[in-house]
Amino acid sequence: MKYITTVDGKEYQIEVVDEKHVRVGDRLLEVDFESVNGQPVFSVILDGKSYESFISESDEGWQVLMRGKQYQITVEDEREKRLRAAAGGGVAEGGEFNLKAPMPGLVVAIPVAEGQEIKKGQVLIILESMKMQNELKSPKDGIVERIRVKAGESVEQKQALLSVK
Amino acid sequence: MFKKVLIANRGEIAVRIIRACRELGLETVAVFSEADRNALHVRYADEAYLLGPAPSRESYLRADKILDVAKKSGADAIHPGYGFLAEREDFAAKCADLGIAFIGPKPSSIAAMGDKGKARATVIKAGVPVVPGTEDVGNMTNDDLLKIAPKIGFPLLIKATAGGGGKGMREVKSLEEMPTLLESARREAESAFGDGNVYLEKLVEGARHIEFQILADSHGNVIHLGERECSIQRRHQKLLEEAPSPFMDEELREKMGSVAVKSAQAVDYVNAGTIEFLVDKDKNFYFLEMNTRLQVEHPITEMITGVDIVAEQIRIARGRQLSYTQDQITFNGHAIECRVNAEDPFNNFIPSTGRIAHSLLPTGPGVRVDTGVYPGFEITPYYDPMIAKLIVWGETRAQAILRMRRALEEYRIVGVRTNIPFHQTLMDSHRFMGGQFDTRFVEERFSMDTDNASDPNVEIAAILATLVAHQQTERSARIFRPNERDTSNWKWVGRWERMHR
Numbered sequence: 001m002k003y004i005t006t007v008d009g010k011e012y013q014i015e016v017v018d019e020k021h022v023r024v025g026d027r028l029l030e031v032d033f034e035s036v037n038g039q040p041v042f043s044v045i046l047d048g049k050s051y052e053s054f055i056s057e058s059d060e061g062w063q064v065l066m067r068g069k070q071y072q073i074t075v076e077d078e079r080e081k082r083l084r085a086a087a088g089g090g091v092a093e094g095g096e097f098n099l100k101a102p103m104p105g106l107v108v109a110i111p112v113a114e115g116q117e118i119k120k121g122q123v124l125i126i127l128e129s130m131k132m133q134n135e136l137k138s139p140k141d142g143i144v145e146r147i148r149v150k151a152g153e154s155v156e157q158k159q160a161l162l163s164v165k
Numbered sequence: 166m167f168k169k170v171l172i173a174n175r176g177e178i179a180v181r182i183i184r185a186c187r188e189l190g191l192e193t194v195a196v197f198s199e200a201d202r203n204a205l206h207v208r209y210a211d212e213a214y215l216l217g218p219a220p221s222r223e224s225y226l227r228a229d230k231i232l233d234v235a236k237k238s239g240a241d242a243i244h245p246g247y248g249f250l251a252e253r254e255d256f257a258a259k260c261a262d263l264g265i266a267f268i269g270p271k272p273s274s275i276a277a278m279g280d281k282g283k284a285r286a287t288v289i290k291a292g293v294p295v296v297p298g299t300e301d302v303g304n305m306t307n308d309d310l311l312k313i314a315p316k317i318g319f320p321l322l323i324k325a326t327a328g329g330g331g332k333g334m335r336e337v338k339s340l341e342e343m344p345t346l347l348e349s350a351r352r353e354a355e356s357a358f359g360d361g362n363v364y365l366e367k368l369v370e371g372a373r374h375i376e377f378q379i380l381a382d383s384h385g386n387v388i389h390l391g392e393r394e395c396s397i398q399r400r401h402q403k404l405l406e407e408a409p410s411p412f413m414d415e416e417l418r419e420k421m422g423s424v425a426v427k428s429a430q431a432v433d434y435v436n437a438g439t440i441e442f443l444v445d446k447d448k449n450f451y452f453l454e455m456n457t458r459l460q461v462e463h464p465i466t467e468m469i470t471g472v473d474i475v476a477e478q479i480r481i482a483r484g485r486q487l488s489y490t491q492d493q494i495t496f497n498g499h500a501i502e503c504r505v506n507a508e509d510p511f512n513n514f515i516p517s518t519g520r521i522a523h524s525l526l527p528t529g530p531g532v533r534v535d536t537g538v539y540p541g542f543e544i545t546p547y548y549d550p551m552i553a554k555l556i557v558w559g560e561t562r563a564q565a566i567l568r569m570r571r572a573l574e575e576y577r578i579v580g581v582r583t584n585i586p587f588h589q590t591l592m593d594s595h596r597f598m599g600g601q602f603d604t605r606f607v608e609e610r611f612s613m614d615t616d617n618a619s620d621p622n623v624e625i626a627a628i629l630a631t632l633v634a635h636q637q638t639e640r641s642a643r644i645f646r647p648n649e650r651d652t653s654n655w656k657w658v659g660r661w662e663r664m665h666r
Contacts, residue, residue, distance in 0.1 A: 001635060001638070003631050003634070003635065005627045005628075005630060005631045007617065007623050007626060007627050008617045008623075010617075010623070012624065012627045012628075012631075014627065014628060014631040016631065016632065016635045022628060022631070022632070024624065024628060029628075031628075031632070033632050036523070037523060039522055039523045039579050040579065041523065041577065041579055042629060042632070042633060044625075044628070044629055044632070046625065046628065051622075051625055051629070052577075053626065053629050054579060055629060055630065055633050061630075062630040062633065062634065064626040064629055064630050065586065066622060066625070066626055066629070067574065067589070067622060068573070068574070068585070068586045068589025068590060068593075069586065069589075069590075069615060069620070069622070070511045070586060071617075071623065071626040071627075071630075073626060073627060073630040075630050075631050075634035075635075077638075102512070102515050103515065103516050103517065103518050103546060104518060104546045105516075105546055129516045129518070129546040130507070130508075130516040130518075130546055130547075130548065130549060130550040131548070131549055131550075132400075132508075132516055132550065134513070134515050134516065135513070137513075157518065
């Protein structure tokens with residue numbers, strides 16, 4: 001199976017040849033790939049070099065944490081890539097953004113109001129958790145659609161807080 | 166002489182105190198909230214008692230319940246750790262009333278150092294330098310503050326009298342912007358502390374935060390155990406400490422050490438305490454405050470002096486003399502502590518909660534880990550995000566940094582996000598290596614973004630992500646492979662549709 005893997009705008013052609021081999025560009029590498037203890041921690045030996053990394057799936061693709069650095073990576077097979085090219089991309093920019101609580105906590109303040117026009121990076125909600133106040137910011141320009149919580153309210157992790165259109 | 170110690174705290178510090186008690190042959194009593202039934206301090210102590218629901222004010226801050234547990238268990242001493250009830254004079258006083266030894270200073274010393282204004286006034290009288298400002302003057306009106314501001318000089322800080330944690334604090338660059346900033350600082354202080362009083366303080370530029378550990382017994386002996394460099398902070402929270410400070414020389418240490426001792430004597434201090442100073446780039450130093458308790462970062466002092474500070478605290482509380490004189494305190498090598506917090510350094514340091522699925526602690530030469538968590542333990546949103554302290558010792562600062570890099574690389578925690586990558590990036594920063602940083606370094610001149618272009622591991626990461634994605638695709642393909650069900654997929658869809666009609 002052939003994949004196009006993108007890290008920070010740079011594309012890699014990676015083919016999973018069989019269980020023991022991958023081809024990167026035109027180089028064939030011997031690979032020994034194991035998950036540690038059934039955890040999202042993976043150990044890989046690539047042509048004799050040993051690496052370990054924590055890999056999780058996020059909304060934007062894969063997050064690979066290795067040697068103190070985090071890489072944001074998208075992996076597509078050729079068909080997915082063609083489909084996305086045909087759709088013209090831009091799904092992330094156009095759609096509605098639903099702000100969910102990244103952790104359980106207490107809503108301290110909501111410095112925006114419904115119908116308000118906001119800029120990317122503007123603070124939408126201040127959430128207190130573990131004695132720390134955290135500013136949850138908007139990832140895009142838009143209009144505040146619906147605020148589902150009030151200041152002083154306790155929220156669960158992943159609870160919908162508000163949406164930006 | 167007490168025999169049974171109640172530890173009125175949780176997490177790594179409760180475990181640390183239990184360890185000292187064990188070594189001294191003292192019995193230990195743990196207290197816990199409903200969220201902490203499985204915590205390490207409960208498992209390690211000889212006895213354990215439930216206090217109440219998870220929120221601190223219903224459990225670890227309930228002085229009455231803790232004192233009831235002390236009575237019930239027959240504990241004749243209480244160690245408060247840090248945070249929670251550690252700096253509450255009324256709690257220390259109640260212990261004394263009940264004949265329970267409080268392993269800490271006298272209530273009067275806590276009171277004298279607890280109010281920042283009073284603390285300043287006290288140490289000024291003892292001849293200790295403080296940052297120029299109006300804190301000791303008492304409440305002043307906006308007009309008075311505006312009049313006195315040019316005499317202190319700009320830039321300056323507006324700070325809340327009842328303050329802490331940066332609330333009600335404003336930086337003022339000129340007289341023109343001061344009236345509006347005064348108003349907003351008062352508003353913020355009023356809502357945070359119910360007290361809108363503020364004072365002015367000169368802003369020390371290029372300031373380092375350096376503190377001195379002191380020990381004082383009830384026989385009038387006071388010594389210091391040298392300094393700790395605590396300038397690596399974010400939002401006024403310390404992230405990394407080291408001892409000795411790379412900024413310090415022998416002459417300055419002697420001068421600051423004797424001032425620290427003098428400050429402690431000014432409030433008739435007994436037990437372990439810490440004097441915090443601001444030091445400017447010309448090595449002028451100013452008293453900031455005194456912490457009348459054991460500090461989070463005490464282990465780095467233990468590593469370079471060999472003194473077990475908690476054991477000394479217990480010894481002092483038992484009414485005995487210090488084990489050391491000032492001449493017997495020597496410094497050997499260099500120690501660094503990284504605070505490992507459950508927060509995501511790649512996402513604005515947002516706290517992370519969850520169950521620790523997997524944890525592999527670094528060990529080996531010169532490495533110490535103080536922690537209260539283990540695989541299977543749940544990190545809840547109720548308490549401080551610090552889950553471990555990673556401490557290393559090296560003969561030199563350079564060796565300590567190399568060792569810390571190695572230990573951070575070994576440390577594996579799965580289940581919650583941690584700031585370990587932040588520390589790794591810090592260890593690689595040239596400014597940190599060169600010892601060139603002040604208290605604003607992390608917020609103003611540090612970034613987690615590194616250059617991917619010259620990074621040889623990008624390709625490896627890409628291969629890893631591809632392998633994981635491939636494995637996932639294979640798995641989901643297998644689930645829907647035809648003929649694995651006993652009926653054909655078309656029949657199955659038909660039945661499913663009929664069922665939902």
